[in-house]
Amino acid sequence: MTMAGFRVRDLDALRMVPHPAVTLLLEFGAGSPVVDCGAGRQQRGSIVAGPGIGTGGGVRARGENVECVQVRLSPVIARAVLAASPADLDGAVVSLEDLWGRDASRIRDRLGDVSSWRDRFTLTDALLARRHEAGPPPVDAEVAWAWRRITGSRGRVRIDELAAEVGWSRKRLWSRFRSQLGLPPKHAAKLVRFDHAVHCLAAGRGAARVAADAGYADQSHLHRDVMAFTGTTPATVADEPFLAVDPLAWPSRGKP
Incomplete structure (x- = not known):
């Protein structure tokens, strides 16, 4: 939190x-x-x-x-x-x-x-x-573990691998993950990767470097992902004030 x-x-x-x-x-x-x-x-x-x-x-x-x-x-x-x-x-x-x-x-x-x-x-x-x-009981241990793997890898993990690691079928992982966390695991991985990339952009890193470091196929792939999530370009979203509250984007600043 x-x-x-x-x-x-x-x-x-x-x-x-x-x-x-x-x-x-x-x-x-x-x-x-x-x-x-x-x-x-x-x-x-x-x-x-x-x-x-x-x-x-x-x-x-x-x-x-x-x-x-x-x-x-x-x-x-x-x-x-x-x-x-x-x-x-x-x-x-x-x-x-x-x-x-x-x-x-x-x-x-x-x-x-x-x-x-x-x-x-x-x-x-x-x-x-x-x-x-x-509150009510926590989510399944397997779902929590899969979420930690997704966030820990910054979204760079295959869903087939996650399912195999928890001993579930891909379909079962998709169903439990979606019902308990609110989004499918593949979309969760894309969102986590996007979040890391966009905060790196806000921190002033170049789009080409961010694309490579975040695991995008190329800079155009990053551009498409940012457009899909925000409706704007990487250059524009890098200046969004909403990102300024995150220490990843502004490590020298405390909480406003």
């Missing part, structure tokens, strides 16, 4: 770049962020989004006087924390109130009562830890 804090006076159509995690935005400020989900759909206030949200470049956040804590949860633990499977999100942006009811308002009030980001992170960590302990 990672956390970052945002305080933005004027948030103007910030593109949400897909990420291989379940994302929570816990707002507590005077304003209220709005997430435009495409096709005229919107969500206001605190939200939850499944892995890969924003694929295609169609999800943007906006608002005035926005203050929030962003939490990125591994899909492996998200089910216990949310009391809902990432698969139930079905790639959509969901209001936190729809999942947690009045607890969402209580969290908002408690975050607003503390004055420092350090205290907000500590409070958020404790709240989510309690939910995790009280």
